[in-house]
Each structure stands twice: as structure tokens, then as C-alpha cells.
Amino acid sequence: MNELKMESSTTQYIVIRLGKEQYGIDIKNIDNIVRMQHITRVPKVAEYLKGVINLRGEVIPVMSLRLKMNLSVDEITKSTRIIILKFEQGAIGVMVDEVKEVITLDHAQIDKVTYDNKEDKVNYLSGVGKTADGLISILDLNVVVSERENA
Amino acid sequence: MDVSQYLEIFLDETKEHLQNLNTLILNLEQSPEDMDAINEIFRAAHSLKGMAGTMGYKRMQNLTHDMENVFSEVRNGQIKVKANMIDILFQCLDALENYLANIQATSDEGTENNEPLMKLLNGLLEPETSGDETPKKEKVQNATKVSDTVAASDNKSLDTKEPKKWLDIKLDESAKDVMKEAIRRGKKVYGITVFVQESCILKAARAFLVFKALEPIGEIIVSVPSTQDIEDEKFDLDFSMFFITDKDSDVVMRAIKNVSEIREAIAEEVDKAQLLPSGDEDAYEEAEVTSAKKHNTGDSNTAVANTSQSQVQETQTSKPDKKNSVSKPIVNRTVRVDIEKLDVLMNLVSELIIAKNSLVSAAATDTSGNTNVNEQIEYLESVTTNLHESVMKVRMVPIESVLNKFPRMIRDLSKSLNKKMELYMTGEETELDRTVVDEIGDPLMHLLRNSADHGLESPEVRKQRGKNSVGSIFLDAYQDGNNVIIEVRDDGNGIDVDVVKNKAIERGVITVDQAENMPDKDIINLLFLPSFSTAKVVSDVSGRGVGLDVVKSKIEALSGEVEVRSKLGEGSTFTIRLPLTLAIIQALMVDVGNEKYAISLSSIQTIEDISPSEIKTVQAKEVINLRGSVIPLVRLNTVLDVTSTKTEDESMVVVIVKKGDKMAGLVVDNLMGQQEIVIKSLGKYISKSKIISGATILGDGEVALILDTNALF
Numbered sequence: 067m068n069e070l071k072m073e074s075s076t077t078q079y080i081v082i083r084l085g086k087e088q089y090g091i092d093i094k095n096i097d098n099i100v101r102m103q104h105i106t107r108v109p110k111v112a113e114y115l116k117g118v119i120n121l122r123g124e125v126i127p128v129m130s131l132r133l134k135m136n137l138s139v140d141e142i143t144k145s146t147r148i149i150i151l152k153f154e155q156g157a158i159g160v161m162v163d164e165v166k167e168v169i170t171l172d173h174a175q176i177d178k179v180t181y182d183n184k185e186d187k188v189n190y191l192s193g194v195g196k197t198a199d200g201l202i203s204i205l206d207l208n209v210v211v212s213e214r215e216n217a
Numbered sequence: 218m219d220v221s222q223y224l225e226i227f228l229d230e231t232k233e234h235l236q237n238l239n240t241l242i243l244n245l246e247q248s249p250e251d252m253d254a255i256n257e258i259f260r261a262a263h264s265l266k267g268m269a270g271t272m273g274y275k276r277m278q279n280l281t282h283d284m285e286n287v288f289s290e291v292r293n294g295q296i297k298v299k300a301n302m303i304d305i306l307f308q309c310l311d312a313l314e315n316y317l318a319n320i321q322a323t324s325d326e327g328t329e330n331n332e333p334l335m336k337l338l339n340g341l342l343e344p345e346t347s348g349d350e351t352p353k354k355e356k357v358q359n360a361t362k363v364s365d366t367v368a369a370s371d372n373k374s375l376d377t378k379e380p381k382k383w384l385d386i387k388l389d390e391s392a393k394d395v396m397k398e399a400i401r402r403g404k405k406v407y408g409i410t411v412f413v414q415e416s417c418i419l420k421a422a423r424a425f426l427v428f429k430a431l432e433p434i435g436e437i438i439v440s441v442p443s444t445q446d447i448e449d450e451k452f453d454l455d456f457s458m459f460f461i462t463d464k465d466s467d468v469v470m471r472a473i474k475n476v477s478e479i480r481e482a483i484a485e486e487v488d489k490a491q492l493l494p495s496g497d498e499d500a501y502e503e504a505e506v507t508s509a510k511k512h513n514t515g516d517s518n519t520a521v522a523n524t525s526q527s528q529v530q531e532t533q534t535s536k537p538d539k540k541n542s543v544s545k546p547i548v549n550r551t552v553r554v555d556i557e558k559l560d561v562l563m564n565l566v567s568e569l570i571i572a573k574n575s576l577v578s579a580a581a582t583d584t585s586g587n588t589n590v591n592e593q594i595e596y597l598e599s600v601t602t603n604l605h606e607s608v609m610k611v612r613m614v615p616i617e618s619v620l621n622k623f624p625r626m627i628r629d630l631s632k633s634l635n636k637k638m639e640l641y642m643t644g645e646e647t648e649l650d651r652t653v654v655d656e657i658g659d660p661l662m663h664l665l666r667n668s669a670d671h672g673l674e675s676p677e678v679r680k681q682r683g684k685n686s687v688g689s690i691f692l693d694a695y696q697d698g699n700n701v702i703i704e705v706r707d708d709g710n711g712i713d714v715d716v717v718k719n720k721a722i723e724r725g726v727i728t729v730d731q732a733e734n735m736p737d738k739d740i741i742n743l744l745f746l747p748s749f750s751t752a753k754v755v756s757d758v759s760g761r762g763v764g765l766d767v768v769k770s771k772i773e774a775l776s777g778e779v780e781v782r783s784k785l786g787e788g789s790t791f792t793i794r795l796p797l798t799l800a801i802i803q804a805l806m807v808d809v810g811n812e813k814y815a816i817s818l819s820s821i822q823t824i825e826d827i828s829p830s831e832i833k834t835v836q837a838k839e840v841i842n843l844r845g846s847v848i849p850l851v852r853l854n855t856v857l858d859v860t861s862t863k864t865e866d867e868s869m870v871v872v873i874v875k876k877g878d879k880m881a882g883l884v885v886d887n888l889m890g891q892q893e894i895v896i897k898s899l900g901k902y903i904s905k906s907k908i909i910s911g912a913t914i915l916g917d918g919e920v921a922l923i924l925d926t927n928a929l930f
Contacts, residue, residue: 106912106920107812108903109857115903118912120920123568125897125912156900211902 075173079195081202082149083164084132090169090195090204091149097157098150099165102142119148119159126150128159134210135190151207158211169202171195176204223418224324227272229553231317234261234268235310236618239625242306246628249298259288263453265313271416274326277316283338284309290342305337307625382410382457386441392459395438396487399461406438406487407469410457417478421450427479430472435462449551454480459487556651559612566601566608567801567895571914573601574892578916602893605801613648613797616694616703619658620645623665627690630669637676637687638669644694649701653775653795657703660768660779664705664791665690667765672709672789682786684708700819701797706790712783714740741781745769776910778927780877804894804913804923807872808887810859813921815894815913820926822873822880824888829866841871841882848873851929852884856908862886874926881930896923 079090080099098121105117105128114133118125128148132140140146145164150157176193192206241258245251262285269277284306290296312331319327386408388396396406411427413420424447431437440458442451462469466484473482573594580594620642627640649657673679673688680686691706714737721727721743727735745765772779776796783789796802796819804815805824825843832839832850839850850871854861863869863886871882894913903909910925 104919106922108899108909108922109859110908111903118899118903118920118922120914120918123571123914125899125914125920127900127902129902156902158900158902 076170077173078168078170079202079204080149080168081166082147082162083166084135084162085137088166088200088202089162090171090202091151092204092207093168095151095153095207096149097152100148100150100159102146102148102161116161121150121157121159124157126157126159128161129211131160131162131210151211153207153211160210169195169197171197171202223272224320226553227268228317228321231265231268231313234265235313235317236621237261238265238310239307240621242303242310243624243628245298246300246303252292255288255292255298259285259292260453262288267415267453271418274316274320276326276328276330277313280309280312280316280331280335283335287338287341296341302341305334305341307629309334309338382441382455384408386439386457386459388439388459392439396459396461400488404461404463405466407460407462407466407484408457408487409460409469409473409482409484410455411473411479412455412481414478414480415454417454420452420454421448423476423478424448424452424456426476427473430476431460431462431469434464434468434472435460460484554611559608559651562608563612566605570601570605570801570893570895571916573597574914574916575918576916605893609650609797609801610648612651614651614654615646615648616654616657616701617645619654619661620692620694622658623662623692626662627665627669630666634669635675636669636673638673638690639687640665640690640692642692642694647694647696647701649795650797656771656775657793657795660771660793661692661703661705663765663768664793665692667791668705668707668709668789672707672711674710678710696797697794698819701795703793703795704790705793706788708788711785711787711789712741712744712781713785717741717743741783744781745779773927778877801893801895804892805872806889806892806915806921807853807870807885808862808889809853809857809885810861812857812859813889813915813919814853814857814885815892815921815923816872816874816883816926817923818891820874820876822875825871825873825882826868827871827882828868843873843882846880848880848882850882850884853924854884854886856929874929876927876930879930881926883924883926883929894921894923 078093080093080096082089082091100119100121103119105119107117108115108127114129116128116130116133118127120126130140132138140161140163143163146161147165148159148161149165150159175197176195178193179189179191190205190209191203193204195202195204238258238261241254241261244254245258248254262281266278266281266285269275269281287296287302287306291298296302309331312329312334315329316326319325399406411424413423417423428437428440428444428447438459438461440447440456442456446452447456460469466486469484470482473479473484576594576597580590583590623642624640627638630636631638668690669688673690674682674684676686679688689708691704693702693704693706695702717740718727718732718735721740722729722732726743726746732740745768769779772793772795777794779791779793781789781791803818805818805821807814807816825841827841831841833842834840835847839852840847841850842848852861869884870886870888871884872888873880873882875881892915896911897913899909899912908925908928909922910928911923912920913923915921
């Protein structure tokens with residue numbers, strides 16, 4: 067019983083890097099992590115949607131996390147990866163600068179982020195995790211992949 | 218008994234039977250004396266009753282039972298088919314369909330007893346059959362009883378109430394010869410009829426076990442229905458055969474009765490007299506020397522015939538009729554397959570084609586010049602193409618299943634609208650992908666209703682205009698290249714452009730100025746806009762404004778298109794064009810900038826080389842004059858936001874595409890060639906891109922987008 071409680075109160079995150087910042091992505095939504103590959107551009111769609119890739123015979127849309135979050139344009143390097151996320155409405159890939167590690171965080175280690183409602187910004191974070199190495203922003207994936215754009 | 222696992226089969230088969238009944242009863246309305254149709258209807262009603270009973274749907278069973286009664290009387294010539302009878306029967310079918318809908322939704326037939334209907338049905342039986350009906354029936358029963366008891370004299374195990382159906386088997390000469398020969402060699406020939414329990418579900422399996430049990434002890438000469446039909450479960454509850462053995466009848470009976478769920482079996486020894494072919498003197502002589510006891514059996518049969526009343530003769534003549542109609546759907550060897558399994562198969566074929574495409578492109582870049590590899594790849598290519606075609610054919614079903622319900626609908630409409638009309642259909646056998654056929658029913662129904670309600674004039678108006686007072690609606694389906702065309706045509710009033718125009722202005726769809734300059738064709742197309750109905754009176758048939766726009770969006774969802782042609786006073790034609798398949802298409806691959814795009818071959822008219830000097834501008838839009846027709850140009854690089862690899866003064870490759878009878882020229886940078894491509898969805902995240910209809914995976918693993926040329930007009 068105690069063990070069960072322990073299990074449910076911790077969550078595994080994959081730590082990714084965007085620019086200089088580190089973000090955590092809940093592992094339960096991650097289907098796959100693939101290397102950067104050729105992305106076929108789709109015309110007349112939002113700028114952050116980079117296009118589609120072929121993942122073992124499936125056509126999967128790919129978005130740039132940086133563009134979505136209003137950061138600077140992606141620099142494609144050797145460590146650039148596409149993280150394939152699976153949701154009910156289908157799979158989508160997100161481009162990140164680097165995938166670093168998998169960490170386990172206890173719920174106690176995560177501070178909920180409270181936003182100032184006056185700010186007219188979309189909130190991509192669901193919380194901030196504290197580790198020995200520093201702070202990790204936990205991404206709210208539902209907001210990230212939703213169609214709302216940063217104002 | 219748990220029958221839930223058979224529910225699917227029950228639903229499928231019941232639907233088929235109901236559809237059959239609908240068609241047959243319509244036929245019967247046309248030719249009330251058609252004995253074949255009556256027999257067929259009787260059989261279908263009987264099967265329905267049996268199936269409903271097996272599944273425990275008592276109300277359904279009761280209703281079908283009463284329908285069956287009516288038909289059995291019709292079949293016996295006791296009552297005649299009349300218009301009110303047809304109406305009542307159609308009401309019964311509707312009631313049965315309601316049961317079926319209930320069962321489908323809740324696995325329960327509901328609580329509607331349909332007693333008024335059953336009263337009507339029984340009412341049909343009464344006037345004609347009152348008075349002398351009962352005694353006649355008794356006579357019939359007596360007569361059959363006589364025949365049974367006499368014939369049963371040499372077989373004690375015989376159940377006197379069971380008719381000996383093997384007597385109905387029509388023997389051909391060779392079978393008779395075999396049997397005569399067997400008798401000569403001292404073997405015994407038995408006529409056997411086996412009755413399966415009504416509750417038995419796997420009838421075919423039981424029948425198979427009976428055959429299996431008989432085979433070691435003798436030889437089955439003929440069986441009715443044929444072994445094939447029995448395997449396909451094309452029989453009611455009994456089957457008959459002739460069987461040669463040297464064993465006694467009780468050995469045979471024991472073998473049969475060892476099989477479970479067999480209600481009753483009758484076996485009787487056959488003598489030569491029964492094998493007597495008419496006019497065969499040789500056989501006649503042989504028959505004369507058969508034993509006295511056997512003579513008795515033969516005599517009893519003739520005696521029955523003599524004593525029987527006309528009804529008996531009728532039942533007897535109708536029996537072979539029934540057998541004929543049983544064997545009518547000849548050898549239709551089919552397997553029911555879940556559509557999902559076919560989808561899986563289709564996906565696998567798609568994967569294979571992608572793999573093949575990558576092999577092709579790998580071989581093309583391979584410079585070692587190994588011709589053997591190329592040969593093998595070509596072979597693989599032809600195999601995958603054949604495989605693809607076969608799988609596609611498996612998914613194809615005749616459009617008939619959808620069209621079948623329309624004659625009935627038109628008949629009902631004719632009554633409710635008080636207009637006389639006839640529906641003429643051709644091309645029911647045209648095949649379409651199963652998924653398309655499932656979806657096309659509603660749009661077609663809308664169009665037919667539209668023709669019946671808006672198109673056709675009232676009989677009075679038709680007479681004034683010198684037309685036949687009976688309106689005609691035509692539905693023609695045919696294949697045209699990679700498309701299937703379905704035309705719905707009527708000889709009614711046609712579309713009144715002025716009425717449409719006024720309505721459009723009234724609704725604020727177009728302005729008066731716009732209306733002035735609009736060609737008639739465009740005005741007619743306004744009908745496809747949502748909430749546009751010109752019916753002056755809203756009837757329950759059409760006129761709620763949910764008709765034509767639904768038709769259009771449904772058909773476009775199937776990658777098809779719809780157009781109208783109409784002439785005031787002469788009628789209108791709605792033409793639906795649908796692609797044969799949705800999953801794999803032939804496409805032209807083109808380069809735009811440094812990107813690759815696929816254009817469906819079915820929309821391409823021609824490919825032209827145009828020099829920049831040929832471009833003219835009309836209303837600030839680029840057009841070309843191609844063999845007398847002015848075609849607007851669409852520069853794909855601007856539409857797709859890429860930079861062209863070509864300079865301004867270079868000659869251009871223009872792909873001429875058509876949408877209905879409109880054309881447009883798409884300017885591309887380069888042609889790469891034709892390819893078989895597998896259509897993949899872009900997924901929900903990129904659904905907004907209107908000019909792209911999907912994506913495909915190329916041989917090198919890259920994704921190419923498929924242009925929706927219809928969106929470029």
C-alpha cells in the first residue's frame with residue numbers, strides 16, 4: 067500500500083533543452099524520440115508547424131517548440147531531436163535542441179506555477195521541478211500542442 | 218441458448234431478406250400473377266420467421282408468421298394479390314425494419330406488437346377463404362395422410378406426419394441409371410429426407426455430419442439442395458437425397474440420428490417403378506416385374522394423385538416450383554468478411570507499394586547496372602499492382618445494395634405527393650469501394666426526392682404541357698475510367714433560373730448587380746449553398762433546405778463532385794462523379810521550386826508547354842488561350858509560397874486540370890512522371906491547409922504532398 071502511494075506520487079520526465087533553458091516533458095505522452103530528418107513543408111499553415119515527416123510509414127506533423135513558444139528560430143545541430151508525442155487526436159512531433167536525460171520527480175518537488183492573470187500570455191508551463199542540478203520547467207503538453215498561439 | 222454471437226449474422230441476413238422482399242413485392246405489384254415471385258416471397262418470409270424464432274424475437278416471428286400465412290394462401294391460389302394487400306405488406310416490412318432497428322440498437326426487438334397490422338393480414342385471409350376453406354384444408358390433410366400411411370407401409374420408423382420430400386427430387390437419366398444398376402446388383406436405394414431441428418443454428422454443419430455419417434456405409438447419388446448449397450446453408454430445415462447402400466434402413470436411420478439436433482429423418486426404399494422415366498419402355502418392362510409389395514407403394518402414389526383435390530395438385534405443382542427457386546441463385550460462393558479485416562489488408566498492400574517504390578528508387582540510383590535486379594523489380598511491380606487491384610476488387614461491392622431501396626421509396630413518394638412517377642434504373646451492377654457505397658445512399662436519396670418533389674410537375678400540369686402524365690426519374694450508374702458516374706435525371710420542370718435568382722437576392726446570397734452578370738450555370742450552382750430551398754411549400758419530402766448542400770458536402774467528402782444541368786420545362790440532370798477507390802491513386806509527380814507535389818491523374822486533362830508570350834491578362838488575371846478555350850493560369854509557386862527554379866522568360870510546363878467542366882492551368886517547374894501513390898492523412902493538427910488533400914510517402918522515404926486541385930479554382 068505504501069509502495070503504491072510512492073509510485074503514484076512520482077512522475078518520470080524527459081529533460082530537454084531549448085536554447086539555454088531546460089524543460090521537462092511527462093514521459094507518459096512520449097511515443098518515440100527520433101533524430102532530425104527531412105521535414106516536408108506544408109504550405110499555408112501556422113509558422114510553428116514545420117511540416118510532416120515519415121515515421122515508419124506514418125505521416126506525422128512536426129512543430130517547432132521554439133517557434134510555438136515565441137523563442138528564436140531553431141538551429142539544427144547534431145543534437146536536435148524530434149520527440150513524437152501521442153495523444154487521442156493523433157501523434158505529433160516536436161523539435162527540441164537536445165534530449166538530456168530521464169528524471170523522476172516526486173510531486174513534492176514540483177511547485178505549481180501561478181500566473182498573473184493580467185498577463186495576456188499563453189501559459190505553457192504546468193509547474194517547476196526542483197532537482198539537485200537546478201530548476202526544470204515542466205511543460206503542459208496539452209497547451210503546447212493546442213492551436214492557440216502566443217500573443 | 219446464448220445467441221448473441223449470431224446477432225451480427227442475423228442482422229445481416231434479415232436485412233438481405235427484407236431488401237429482397239421489398240423488391241419482390243414491388244415486382245408482384247407489377248405482375249400479380251408471377252408465381253416465381255410469390256414462391257420467392259413465401260420462402261423469404263419463411264426464412265425470416267425461422268431466423269427470428271431462433272433468435273427468440275417472438276413478436277417478429279408472429280408478424281412474419283402471419284405474412285407467411287397470407288402468402289401460402291396466395292400460393293395456393295386461395296386469394297389474389299390486390300393493391301391493398303401490397304400496401305399492407307409494405308407496412309409489415311416497415312414494421313419488421315423497425316424491429317430490426319430496435320434489435321440493432323438494443324439487441325431487443327422492443328414491445329410493439331403490431332396487432333393492427335396482424336389483424337389486417339388476417340383480414341386478407343378471411344373474405345376469400347370463408348365458408349369452404351376449412352373443409353378443403355381438412356381434405357388436403359386427409360389426402361396427405363393417406364399417401365403417407367400407405368407409403369409408410371414398408372417402413373415402420375416413418376413419422377406419418379412428415380412429407381417425403383425426396384419424391385420432389387428431379388432425377389436426371391444418369392442418376393437413374395446408377396440407381397437401376399444398383400438395384401440390379403441387389404443393393405438398396407433409399408430416398409432419405411432429414412429434418413433439422415428448428416433451433417439448430419449450424420444447419421450446414423449438421424448436414425455435413427449427416428453426409429459424413431452416411432458416406433462410410435454407402436453412396437449418395439443426388440441431394441437436394443446440392444451439396445454446395447447445403448454447405449452454404451442454402452436450405453430451410455430439411456434436405457433430401459438418394460442413397461445407395463447394402464445395409465438395412467435401420468442402420469441408415471441410426472447413422473443419421475446419431476447426429477445431434479436432427480429432428481426427424483425418413484428413409485424409404487425406392488424401387489425401380491419410381492425411377493421410371495416417362496416414355497422409357499425398357500425401364501417400363503423392368504418395372505413390371507417388380508414385386509407385388511413394391512407395386513403397392515407405386516400404386517399408392519398414383520392413388521393419392523387420383524383422390525386428391527385440386528389444392529393437392531396445386532401444392533404438388535408448387536413444390537417443384539419452390540425447389541426451382543431454391544436453386545435459382547445458382548452457385549454464389551461467398552465469404553462474409555469483416556470490413557476491418559479488409560482495411561488491414563488494404564493497409565498492408567499500401568505498405569508493400571511504398572516498399573516497392575523505395576526499391577524502385579534504390580535501383581534507379583544504383584549504377585552497377587545489374588539488369589537482373591531491374592527485371593526482378595519489374596516483376597515485383599506487376600505483382601504488387603495485381604495484388605492492389607485484387608484487394609480493391611474485394612472491397613468493391615455493386616451499388617445495387619443501395620439502389621434497391623429506391624423503387625420502394627419512389628412508390629411511396631408517388632402516393633404521398635400525389636404525382637404519378639416511374640423510376641428507371643440502369644447500371645445497378647456498377648461496383649464501388651465498400652466505404653463509398655455505404656456513404657452514397659443518403660445523397661442519392663436526397664437527389665431522387667428532390668427530383669420527385671421539385672422536379673416533376675403535378676399530373677395536371679404535365680398534361681397541359683403535353684407530357685406523359687406519369688413522370689419519369691432515371692438513375693444511371695456507369696464506370697468512366699477511374700471514376701464512377703451516377704446520374705439522376707428527371708423529365709420534369711427543370712430548374713427555373715429566375716426563381717433561383719430572386720430567391721438568392723431575397724436571401725441576401727447575391728446582390729441584384731451580381732445576379733445581372735451571373736451566368737445561368739452559376740445561378741443553378743447557388744442551389745448547393747446551405748439553407749437554400751426553392752420549394753414554395755415545405756413538405757416532409759424536401760424543402761427544409763438541408764438537401765442539396767448536404768449532398769454536395771457528402772460527395773465532396775468522398776472526393777467526388779456533383780454538377781447540375783437543367784433545361785426549363787424539360788428536366789434536370791444531377792451528375793455525381795466518384796473516384797473508384799480512396800486509398801491508392803495514380804498521380805502525376807511534379808516539382809514546384811525544390812518541393813515535390815502529387816496531382817491526381819484523374820483530374821488532369823492535358824499537359825501543355827506554354828511560352829510566356831502566350832499569356833494574356835483578363836481582369837488582371839493570367840489566362841491562356843488553349844485551342845479556343847480561355848483557361849485561367851494558377852502559378853503553383855505563388856500559391857504554395859516557394860520560389861520557382863525557372864526564370865520569367867523560360868517556357869512553362871502547364872498541367873491542365875478540370876473540375877466539372879471548368880478548367881485551370883497549373884504552372885509547375887518540372888514533371889517527374891506518373892506514380893502509384895498511397896494516400897495518407899495529414900492528421901488533425903494540419904487540417905487547415907485547404908490546398909493539400911493529403912500526403913504520400915515516396916520511394917526514398919520522403920513525404921510528398923497531394924494537391925487538392927479542386928481548391929485551386
